[in-house]
Structure formats: structure tokens, C-alpha cells
Amino acid sequence: MLAGAVYSEVADRTLIVDWRRSRYSDSGENTFYSLFNLKNIESTSEIPNTGDVRPQSWDSRLDLSMHQAYVQDGWESWDREKVIAHYSINFDIIDYEEEVTVSWDFDQIGKLLRHFPECQNIAQLFHYSAQKFLDVAPDIEREFINHRSKLPERYLGVHIRYTNEFAENKGLVEKSRYFEVIKKAVGRASQPFFLACDNEAVQRELVYRYPNAIVIEKWFSESGAPLHLNENCPDKLANAQSALTDILLLAHSSHLICNPNSCFSECAQYFSPHFPQSIRSVLPRRRYANAAAALQGKLSRLRSLW
Incomplete structure (x- = not known):
């Protein structure tokens, strides 16, 4: 989530955090807001009903969880690098034209370090983002x-x-x-x-x-x-x-x-x-x-x- 917040700040996008199908609850509620409040960033909890999305693997199915999409697409084995390439945007690119961009991994946050000269390493960038964007409920x-x-x-x-x-x-x-x-x-x-x-x-x-x-x-x-x-x-x-x-x-x-x-x-x-x-x-x-x-x-x- 913090990687997505940092990307949203750099790319000047509205942040959507969807933990409705997270493993923190069986109720279907967006449990993120039972744990945290967002601050200092434009955000919404509403999932757009659109096909204008990158990666295209999420076209017209933004209501699915990562696990549901993975199972539905019939992957036979887990390959994290291939899954990231298929289901997450490339953090090197901050000017996608699509209405919605999707990321579920934090692996790429290092690509954003160049935008934060005050952060010398990835740990500092995570600390910066947690302090800036999150309050606990x-x-x-x-x-x-x-x-x-x-x-x-x-x-x-x-x-x-x-x-x-x-x-x-x-x-x-x-x-x-x-x-x-x-x-x-x-x-x-x-x-x-x-x-x-x-x-x-x-x-x-x-x-x-x-x-x-x-x-x-x-x-x-x-x-x-x-x-x-x-x-x-x-x-x-x-x-x-x-x-x-x-x-x-x-x-x-x-x-x-x-x-x-x-x-x-x-x-x-x-x-x-x-x-x-x-x-x-x-x-x-x-x-x-x-x-x-x-x-x-x-x-x-x-x-x-x-």
C-alpha cells in the first residue's frame, strides 16, 4: 500500500486502497479503513467501473482480488516476477494515459527513490511514506x-x-x-x-x-x-x-x-x-x-x- 501511495504522489494520481477481499476479514468490507486513515494525499474508496485500466489484465474486473484474478487466469505455478509484470504497472513510468493504474506489489518502490533526494535508501522511503500518509484508526x-x-x-x-x-x-x-x-x-x-x-x-x-x-x-x-x-x-x-x-x-x-x-x-x-x-x-x-x-x-x- 505504501508503494502505491508513493507512486500516486509522484504521478499525481488519486489513491484507491481496496482491501475488501483482504485476509483481514471475511465480511467483504474494506478493512483498510478499520486499521488506517489516509492523510496528505488525494484518495477515494470508490472503485471505478471502467475498462480504461493499465495493466490490461485488470480490464473490467477491478472488483477482483489479486488472488481471484490469479486463479481465474489459470496460472499453474507462482512466479513473482512474471506476476508483477502481468498485474502491476511499471513504476518507471509515471505518465500512463489510462484512467486507472493498478499495483499490488511493493517490490518496485526502489524505482521511485530518484524522486526523493532526502531519502538515501528504500527503508527511509518506506519510513517517509508511513509517516506522511498514514494515521492509525x-x-x-x-x-x-x-x-x-x-x-x-x-x-x-x-x-x-x-x-x-x-x-x-x-x-x-x-x-x-x-x-x-x-x-x-x-x-x-x-x-x-x-x-x-x-x-x-x-x-x-x-x-x-x-x-x-x-x-x-x-x-x-x-x-x-x-x-x-x-x-x-x-x-x-x-x-x-x-x-x-x-x-x-x-x-x-x-x-x-x-x-x-x-x-x-x-x-x-x-x-x-x-x-x-x-x-x-x-x-x-x-x-x-x-x-x-x-x-x-x-x-x-x-x-x-x-
Whole structure:
């Protein structure tokens, strides 16, 4: 969504955010506006009924989700680069003549960096766009303020990813490593700190060790599957709202303990008033160096696009 907002600003277009068929709700409502409010950009929630659209793969079917279009078109396997080329505009081009342009990916945001000399890298551009274009919905703001009031002015944020999906895709950091880093940071101090965790057993153990840990009440998956975008969740919107509150509280911490490979922790950076935040990585030094090298490789490949 942030990539689309940045493109809309550069191309002087009205932004339409359509999360009606998102995995944050089963009701069919546009759940974006239950999570965020837009600011400093011309926007609408109305989907135009038009065939004047680029890419043409969306002609007369703007009511479909990305997944629905993908299935309807009979793709046999997922190829992200080909799918982006087929279903998203090229961010190098900002003067399309069509009434509507469609983008569902964020991969191309690096192509827009040249329009923002104040941003030295993609992370700064994401932070710029989150700060400029997004406010959280009032209910989430109230929940954030409620939990923020329980924490000191400067506080530690801890984010623990410990689900099956993260272990399979990015490698699991043992909980003992988290506890080791937390112990060094907290010591014997009794000041509260904020904990966002996706594993109920790990959260319970940590809160037992540190009763001063502040957590948000949330739904947990019994199977060890991810909390978010989980089809078994009984209330997907409430789950997304609690996740966003977690992100805000992590974002406002003065120091953040996390796995830098986590997109959740990365999102917290973009909402942080302390950007760039002070990060204490739970990755062993060698793995952290490898992760940093991999990130630099990704940035280099993105730079080759613009």
C-alpha cells in the first residue's frame, strides 16, 4: 500500500486502497479503513467501473482480488516476477494515459527513490511514506495510548517470532537466545518493557520470568501456525488490529530486541518516531552479518532497476 501511495504522489494520481477481499476479514468490507486513515494525499474508496485500466489484465474486473484474478487466469505455478509484470504497472513510468493504474506489489518502490533526494535508501522511503500518509484508526490509537501509559518514557521493546512458518522460511532463533539477549538488556531492573510474541507458550514463559512485561491480549494459534493471515482465526480483523497495536508499541520503544529478518519488526521501524531505531539483534554475530550481506544484495539488485 505504501508503494502505491508513493507512486500516486509522484504521478499525481488519486489513491484507491481496496482491501475488501483482504485476509483481514471475511465480511467483504474494506478493512483498510478499520486499521488506517489516509492523510496528505488525494484518495477515494470508490472503485471505478471502467475498462480504461493499465495493466490490461485488470480490464473490467477491478472488483477482483489479486488472488481471484490469479486463479481465474489459470496460472499453474507462482512466479513473482512474471506476476508483477502481468498485474502491476511499471513504476518507471509515471505518465500512463489510462484512467486507472493498478499495483499490488511493493517490490518496485526502489524505482521511485530518484524522486526523493532526502531519502538515501528504500527503508527511509518506506519510513517517509508511513509517516506522511498514514494515521492509525481511532480505536487502535486509543488502545496504543492505553498500553503506552503503562510504560516508562523510554522503554525496551521485544519482538519474538516463534512459529512454524517463520522457522521454515527464515530459520528459527532458539528461545534461549532471545532470553539471553533480554536478560542482558533488562538485567535486574524492574521497569516495565513491551513484549510482542506470536507463540503463547513462549510468551507465558517470558511473562513468568519478567512479570513487568506488558503484553496485548490476543488470539493464539494452537498448532504453531502464524497468528496473522491465519484462516482459522475466529476474528481476523481484531487479530489485525492487535497486530497493528503491537507494531506501534514496538515502534515507540527506544531500543528494540528482534530478529532483523522479520517483516513485522521491519514494519515497526517505519512507524517509529526514533527512526532508525536502536536494534539489538537476536541473531548470532555470523548470521547477522550474513543477513546484512543478503540485505545489501537485495538493495543492489533493486538499485540496478533504477
